[in-house]
Amino acid sequence: SQKIEQNSEALNIQEGKTATLTCNYTNYSPAYLQWYRQDPGRGPVFLLLIRENEKEKRKERLKVTFDTTLKQSLFHITASQPADSATYLCALDWAGNNRKLIWGLGTSLAVNP
Amino acid sequence: ExxxxxxxxxxxxxxxxxxxxxxxxxxxxxxxxxxxxILGQKVEFLVSFYNNEISEKSEIFDDQFSVERPDGSNFTLKIRSTKLEDSAMYFCASSELSSGANVLTFGAGSRLTVL
Incomplete structure (x- = not known):
């Protein structure tokens, strides 16, 4: 069956540390993997995407990796800050899916000062 | 922006x-x-719309739901006869026509409470 899974437990880390969130999927072949941030009561906001032929992508303090063999993406926030506290969602994207993204449940991240 | x-x-x-x-x-x-x-649950796809027609809809999007683009700017979701289980945040999103990644821009959401 097709599944997309993110860390089920909430992640609590200390300010300044690196947060690492995982997104695993089975029986999909996405061309892109996207990461979004969602704050309580708000809509998801696009952060970063990585293509299937890319291993790593960076944007400021964010880094995403994509391993199509393991069917896994890792999302890292370095030098984390309390303002990074939010839920982070991964989404699978490929042109053949009628432009519909497949969403993970999200991982809640709390960065403690 | x-x-x-x-x-x-x-x-x-x-x-x-x-x-x-x-x-x-x-x-x-x-x-x-x-x-x-729905509170505490995942973001669920309801419907996509392109070129003035529905391009895909989920199982959730039954006959009680309809969408319309009545003019050049608005896009509406109608729920004909609300049920308690329709209580949720409803997010609208849009994306460019692109041969590449489909990056969505979401609205802030409409919270619907059915009593």
Missing amino acids: PEVTQTPSHQVTQMGQEVILRCVPISNHLYFYWYRQ
Whole structure:
């Protein structure tokens, strides 16, 4: 069956540390993997995407990796800050899916000062 | 920065009443979506809309739901006869027509409470 899974437990880390969130999927072949941030009561906001032929992508303090063999993406926030506290969602994207993204449940991240 | 706007931000209604949620997508975007998120649960796809017609809909999007683009700017979701289980946040999103990744821009959401 097709599944997309993110860390089920909430992640609590200390300010300044690196947060690492995982997104695993089975029986999909996405061309892109996207990461979004969602704050309580708000809509998801696009952060970063990585293509299937890319291993790593960076944007400021964010880094995403994509391993199509393991069917896994890792999302890292370095030098984390309390303002990074939010839920982070991964989404699978490929042109053949009628432009519909497949969403993970999200991982809640709390960065403690 | 262009944004997707949604109204109302919160609507309370009685079971069985009709509700219309409104969205103004980003002006040069051509794909429009409605998603739903029940409290504590995942973002669920409802429907996508392109070229003035539904391109895909989920199992959730039954005959009680309809979408319309009545003019060049608005995109609406109508729930004909609301049920308690329709209580959720409803997010509108839009995206550009692109041969590459389908990056969505979401609105802030409309919270629907059905009593």
